[in-house]
Amino acid sequence: VEFSPLINRLIEDLRCLPGVGPKTAQRMAFHLLEHDREGANRLAATLIEAVEKIGRCGLCRTLSETKTCSICQDPRRDRTRLCIVETPADVHAIEHVTGYRGLYFVLMGHLSPIDGVGPNEIGVNQLKVRFKECTFEEVILATNPTVEGEATAHYLAEQVRAHGMRPTRIAHGVPLGGELEYIDGGTLSHAFNGRLDIE
Numbered sequence: 001v002e003f004s005p006l007i008n009r010l011i012e013d014l015r016c017l018p019g020v021g022p023k024t025a026q027r028m029a030f031h032l033l034e035h036d037r038e039g040a041n042r043l044a045a046t047l048i049e050a051v052e053k054i055g056r057c058g059l060c061r062t063l064s065e066t067k068t069c070s071i072c073q074d075p076r077r078d079r080t081r082l083c084i085v086e087t088p089a090d091v092h093a094i095e096h097v098t099g100y101r102g103l104y105f106v107l108m109g110h111l112s113p114i115d116g117v118g119p120n121e122i123g124v125n126q127l128k129v130r131f132k133e134c135t136f137e138e139v140i141l142a143t144n145p146t147v148e149g150e151a152t153a154h155y156l157a158e159q160v161r162a163h164g165m166r167p168t169r170i171a172h173g174v175p176l177g178g179e180l181e182y183i184d185g186g187t188l189s190h191a192f193n194g195r196l197d198i199e
């Protein structure tokens with residue numbers, strides 16, 4: 001079916017969202033145009049503002065619209081512990097289901113040499129700067145229990161040790177190949193709190 005050029009463009013652009021195929025994009029486009037033009041305007045305005053204003057926290061790299069995010073700014077956080085995760089969604093998950101009150105560092109991905117993602121791309125330089133500025137009693141490696149996440153955790157463990165600090169790894173209960181943000185709260189909480197020293 002051929003739609004008008006602008007409708008086609010809308011459908012095509014909606015497909016940049018994860019998990020949205022041609023059919024879903026088409027449904028979304030018609031929903032907005034037929035039933036929710038106000039919502040569409042709000043969405044468009046928010047998208048523009050979010051993309052313009054949301055950057056990275058200078059300390060932990062998570063998404064933030066201030067130079068330093070609210071967690072890094074919070075004086076009540078335990079500054080002797082650093083938890084390294086792959087995504088801002090992981091920070092959210094850990095905050096909600098564990099009693100963790102330390103700081104974070106967000107890699108925004110994992111090592112993946114095949115895709116050209118090396119230490120620089122996941123912020124290891126920035127992490128080393130933090131290791132020089134602060135001494136953490138524990139650095140928790142909470143990358144996903146996938147092949148890439150495990151490889152990343154082992155690489156980071158070496159860096160942590162090289163700076164004279166103690167790396168730990170989240171424990172059992174997290175299914176292999178799983179992603180933290182999709183794991184149920186009880187399982188994540190158990191795995192997080194049962195973390196072990198990493199070899």
Ligand SMILES: [Zn+2]
Pocket residue numbers: 057058059060061062068069070071072073
């Ligand atoms: Zn931060």
